[in-house]
Amino acid sequence: MSTYRRIVLASRPSAEPSPDNFRLETVDTPELQEGEILVRNEYLSLDPYMRGRMSEEKSYAAPQPLDQTMIGGTAGEVIASKNAKFAVGDKVVGALGWAETGVSDGVALRKVDIARVPLSAYLGVAGMPGMTAWYGLNQIMQPKAGETVAVSAASGAVGSVVGQLAKLKGCRVVGIAGGKEKCAYVVDELGFDACVDYKAGNLVADLAAATPNGIDAVFENVGGAGFDAALARMNAFGRIAVCGLIAGYNGEAVAVHNFSSVLTNRLTIRGFIVSEHLEFWAEGLRELAALVAGGQLKYRETIAQDLASAPDAFIGLLKGKNFGKQLVKLT
Amino acid sequence: MSTYRRIVLASRPSAEPSPDNFRLETVDTPELQEGEILVRNEYLSLDPYMRGRMSEEKSYAAPQPLDQTMIGGTAGEVIASKNAKFAVGDKVVGALGWAETGVSDGVALRKVDIARVPLSAYLGVAGMPGMTAWYGLNQIMQPKAGETVAVSAASGAVGSVVGQLAKLKGCRVVGIAGGKEKCAYVVDELGFDACVDYKAGNLVADLAAATPNGIDAVFENVGGAGFDAALARMNAFGRIAVCGLIAGYNGEAVAVHNFSSVLTNRLTIRGFIVSEHLEFWAEGLRELAALVAGGQLKYRETIAQDLASAPDAFIGLLKGKNFGKQLVKLT
Numbered sequence: 001m002s003t004y005r006r007i008v009l010a011s012r013p014s015a016e017p018s019p020d021n022f023r024l025e026t027v028d029t030p031e032l033q034e035g036e037i038l039v040r041n042e043y044l045s046l047d048p049y050m051r052g053r054m055s056e057e058k059s060y061a062a063p064q065p066l067d068q069t070m071i072g073g074t075a076g077e078v079i080a081s082k083n084a085k086f087a088v089g090d091k092v093v094g095a096l097g098w099a100e101t102g103v104s105d106g107v108a109l110r111k112v113d114i115a116r117v118p119l120s121a122y123l124g125v126a127g128m129p130g131m132t133a134w135y136g137l138n139q140i141m142q143p144k145a146g147e148t149v150a151v152s153a154a155s156g157a158v159g160s161v162v163g164q165l166a167k168l169k170g171c172r173v174v175g176i177a178g179g180k181e182k183c184a185y186v187v188d189e190l191g192f193d194a195c196v197d198y199k200a201g202n203l204v205a206d207l208a209a210a211t212p213n214g215i216d217a218v219f220e221n222v223g224g225a226g227f228d229a230a231l232a233r234m235n236a237f238g239r240i241a242v243c244g245l246i247a248g249y250n251g252e253a254v255a256v257h258n259f260s261s262v263l264t265n266r267l268t269i270r271g272f273i274v275s276e277h278l279e280f281w282a283e284g285l286r287e288l289a290a291l292v293a294g295g296q297l298k299y300r301e302t303i304a305q306d307l308a309s310a311p312d313a314f315i316g317l318l319k320g321k322n323f324g325k326q327l328v329k330l331t
Numbered sequence: 332m333s334t335y336r337r338i339v340l341a342s343r344p345s346a347e348p349s350p351d352n353f354r355l356e357t358v359d360t361p362e363l364q365e366g367e368i369l370v371r372n373e374y375l376s377l378d379p380y381m382r383g384r385m386s387e388e389k390s391y392a393a394p395q396p397l398d399q400t401m402i403g404g405t406a407g408e409v410i411a412s413k414n415a416k417f418a419v420g421d422k423v424v425g426a427l428g429w430a431e432t433g434v435s436d437g438v439a440l441r442k443v444d445i446a447r448v449p450l451s452a453y454l455g456v457a458g459m460p461g462m463t464a465w466y467g468l469n470q471i472m473q474p475k476a477g478e479t480v481a482v483s484a485a486s487g488a489v490g491s492v493v494g495q496l497a498k499l500k501g502c503r504v505v506g507i508a509g510g511k512e513k514c515a516y517v518v519d520e521l522g523f524d525a526c527v528d529y530k531a532g533n534l535v536a537d538l539a540a541a542t543p544n545g546i547d548a549v550f551e552n553v554g555g556a557g558f559d560a561a562l563a564r565m566n567a568f569g570r571i572a573v574c575g576l577i578a579g580y581n582g583e584a585v586a587v588h589n590f591s592s593v594l595t596n597r598l599t600i601r602g603f604i605v606s607e608h609l610e611f612w613a614e615g616l617r618e619l620a621a622l623v624a625g626g627q628l629k630y631r632e633t634i635a636q637d638l639a640s641a642p643d644a645f646i647g648l649l650k651g652k653n654f655g656k657q658l659v660k661l662t
Contacts, residue, residue: 059595236391242593255586262573262602264390269600271593
């Protein structure tokens with residue numbers, strides 16, 4: 001019988017996750033049942049939401065169970081199929097977790113065309129992170145041409161797409177990112193109008209300088225000081241999509257100090273989880289893939305090699321060590 | 332030439348307003364021009380928003396100018412008219428400020444019927460505060476029967492209407508108010524299901540006990556600890572109307588600590604100013620007046636006597652010393 005390697009959640013972190021919260025193990029490949037598909041995962045997606053699942057606190061999703069394969073998006077190839085909809089050799093995207101091999105019943109598995117969009121992009125710009133950007137921008141922020149849009153974690157898998165889509169709509173787009181290199185990428189490669197380096201120590205003044213006409217819409221991935229700085233710059237009737245608050249994911253107290261802006265500027269703030277809005281995915285993914293294929297949507301990937309590197313890569317992601325979409329290459 | 336008394340803003344407060352921020356003075360009654368109406372104000376409305384206008388900080392409205400009549404809603408009687416739409420003896424509601432007499436061009440003056448609704452009620456439950464409640468509840472919170480609604484400053488002019496309207500919709504309604512007497516009124520007179528006394532010192536636990544099924548919609552008048560306690564009790568897809576953040580009106584730092592609830596519960600938060608939604612006023616005011624006339628909407632007033640008492644009454648309002656709608660009786 002064949003085996004494969006997987007990573008399970010071994011324990012829950014009390015603050016920052018550490019490598020010993022994870023355990024690499026080898027398990028038997030199960031026998032395929034009627035209707036099932038066996039997939040060899042080529043790429044594993046690492047995303048900030050996984051940090052939330054590692055904790056037991058009440059949140060929008062059930063916690064990741066201990067001793068089970070860590071959840072996660074995957075892209076790979078069908079290597080055996082007892083499902084008429086999938087054939088050996090098909091490239092597929094699913095959520096088979098931190099594992100070299102996965103079994104799917106086909107319901108949450110999606111065949112993808114890699115002729116013009118690389119397989120890995122379906123885990124990033126043309127996948128869940130891209131859809132997250134698309135939904136937040138189009139359904140919550142709804143910016144008009146000429147408005148100013150601010151995006152935190154601007155060089156990341158989600159933020160980079162938010163900003164580029166906003167540029168395509170004719171907005172002034174200002175990113176917030178950590179470090180000169182990321183900010184240079186955001187402006188020079190992605191085409192944002194400006195990028196504020198929060199590590200430079202002048203966040204409030206730098207954001208004010210970069211947003212001379214204030215801010216009309218925010219895509220918030222981080223929370224903390226950057227969010228407060230954005231709140232202080234909001235124009236009347238501004239919209240804020242709250243996608244992530246990574247600054248507080250390890251349980252630190254991250255207070256919001258400029259909340260009064262909600263009243264004085266009559267802001268609308270909405271938190272969202274893109275997986276709850278599946279009715280938009282077909283439209284959004286089609287649009288994103290077309291933009292990638294046409295070269296209008298750029299992206300960058302940080303690719304760790306081998307399943308065993310996933311915990312360190314994930315911990316690095318939470319600290320902003322990645323540059324663009326964080327993936328693990330499994331094959 | 333006749334004269335009248337008025338109160339002007341003499342100086343801006345640095346923290347809590349004090350009586351010396353105001354100045355009582357006697358001025359000449361102007362000669363009426365064509366199209367103008369002279370009104371003897373019978374009631375002056377005191378409202379928390381006035382605190383914001385006393386400051387120079389950027390807000391949704393221009394600051395109250397120094398040495399000018401303090402802004403404010405008024406109800407009174409036409410005593411002279413050069414405007415065909417208004418006759419001597421008409422009862423009218425307007426915004427003629429902290430003054431015994433006012434001149435209007437008629438544009439922002441509204442004739443009211445006092446046959447079934449007392450004149451003073453048009454400054455409260457059947458006026459701007461009532462409309463504030465109506466708009467926040469119907470346009471932002473949109474509660475369904477069976478949902479739990481929380482209201483801060485629950486015994487106040489706005490909060491008391493929010494809760495009663497929500498009860499009419501079949502919601503479970505929980506108020507937050509300061510002191511046993513106000514809480515008893517909220518439950519016994521207004522018909523709320525429960526009221527948490529924030530002065531009792533167990534705000535978080537008491538609110539949790541009063542909302543066994545969590546909170547689906549919040550009307551926020553205060554901010555601070557009560558708002559954080561409500562955020563911690565929110566259910567998925569909860570809606571929060573932010574009408575006031577009186578806890579921070581004097582410039583205290585009032586941080587929001589439980590903002591992560593916006594993400595984990597996919598909340599929508601919207602700040603609003605009812606005067607920006609005039610398209611709803613005719614419908615709302617008609618509904619409110621009918622409910623008052625029918626005895627379905629109860630209210631309480633705290634009435635200070637004489638214009639000279641307005642500053643102290645206003646300062647008391649900001650400290651929660653009033654009980655229900657704060658008015659000044661001028662005649």
